[in-house]
Amino acid sequence: MYTSTIAGLGHYVPDNVVTNDDLSKMMDTNDEWITERTGIKERRWVDPKTGDSPSTMGTKAARIAIKNAGLTPDDIDFIIFATLSPDYYFPGPGVMVQEQLGVKEIGALDVRNQCSGFVYGISIADQFVKTGMYKNVLVIGAENHSGGLEKSSRGRGVTVIFGDGAGAAVVQRCEDSGKGILSTHLHSEGKHAEELALIGPSTGRWVPEIIKENDPEDASYYPYMNGNFVFKHAVTRFMEVIGEALATNNHKPEEIDLLVPHQANLRISQFVQKKMGLSDDQVYNNIMRYGNTTAASIPIAMSEAWQEGKIKEGDLVCLAAFGSGFTWASALIKW
The missing domain is CATH 3.40.47.10 (Thiolase/Chalcone synthase)
Structure with missing residues (x-):
């Protein structure tokens, strides 16, 4: 059995910052109400003009993680993509990352476990690496919530909480059993x-x-x-x-x-x-x-x-x- 370690990390968030005061102009809420209940002061929401989607944001985060791992996209053996907001009903965003990275026809798996999806993805990658099936597994978590939120007073209890963005990790085979x-x-x-x-x-x-x-x-x-x-x-x-x-x-x-x-x-x-x-x-x-x-x-x-x-x-x-x-x-x- 091999050991698996996180060899590289990366993240990407949209440039568009939405503050609590911005939300107060859309719905009956205010900075004090949101901060007291959630601790949130601002969030990032995709600007539709940029073309950002879960797969494109995930790819941007992935490129950073791969670089930080000292690898190139061609070194990746498998992709695991966790999200509740895929680009489409189907196909899933994992295959779109494979295309956007321009890598060989490696496998891609989509994980639908919402908030715990990335940890589930890490667990799956860990098993693949430990058994020797793969050496470098890319695990991505990415979301575009803003497009599906109810931006009105009726929806404020949910809408004020959620933001958009992506993060990625490279899970890699390691010979050091101590880590x-x-x-x-x-x-x-x-x-x-x-x-x-x-x-x-x-x-x-x-x-x-x-x-x-x-x-x-x-x-x-x-x-x-x-x-x-x-x-x-x-x-x-x-x-x-x-x-x-x-x-x-x-x-x-x-x-x-x-x-x-x-x-x-x-x-x-x-x-x-x-x-x-x-x-x-x-x-x-x-x-x-x-x-x-x-x-x-x-x-x-x-x-x-x-x-x-x-x-x-x-x-x-x-x-x-x-x-x-x-x-x-x-x-x-x-x-």
Whole structure:
């Protein structure tokens, strides 16, 4: 068995900054209301004129990650793309990245696990590398939420939270058994699927059907979130899955050099930090600048933390995510 390690990181966010004050001009909200509930001050939204999409943003992040790994696109053996907002219903964005990178006809896999999608992707890449099937696996998380949000007072509870962007990592074979991805832990609980979901359009509720009904009160084609319910489950599952990763590898919370949680809500991250007795230096948050970018949030945060020198060789890094599905996941990495 080989060891797998994260050899390179990269991220890309649109230039278009949308502040809380900008949102107050679209809906009944204000900076104080948004900051108090989420910790978010601004987010990036795609400008349609730029042509940015999940696949193009993912490709931009991927090129940076590949370069930082000291590789070229031709060195990549497999692509894993996590998103809830693909360019099309089908085909998935993984194959579009293969084309945009201009690489040989390698395999591409799409992961639909929403907020925990990137950690699921890291877990899949880890297995491929450890078994010797692939040497360099590209894992991408990318989202374009802004095109599907309800930008009105009715939709403010969801719309103020989400942003666009992409992050990527190269998972690489490593001969050093003392470092790398130590373990990953994946869970789901489908009975709560509709507490955080987009009900339509879907295969059970196609766009022509929605248009035919022409019901102005129909909000089923916008994302729905039962905020308090999701929050309560999130803080519980975050604690559980982080504890599971630490226990599996005989580590204690105080031994974590950096926890990179999914950027769902700053209040969730702060609650987990307090419960685990971690200092501010042991937890990385950037939700205040980017909002919740779902599958992109952990790779963007991890890439920024690495750039800022907050992830160093030998560090114990924990990734943890919770979101729609419900699904939740963690990964413990010796850098």
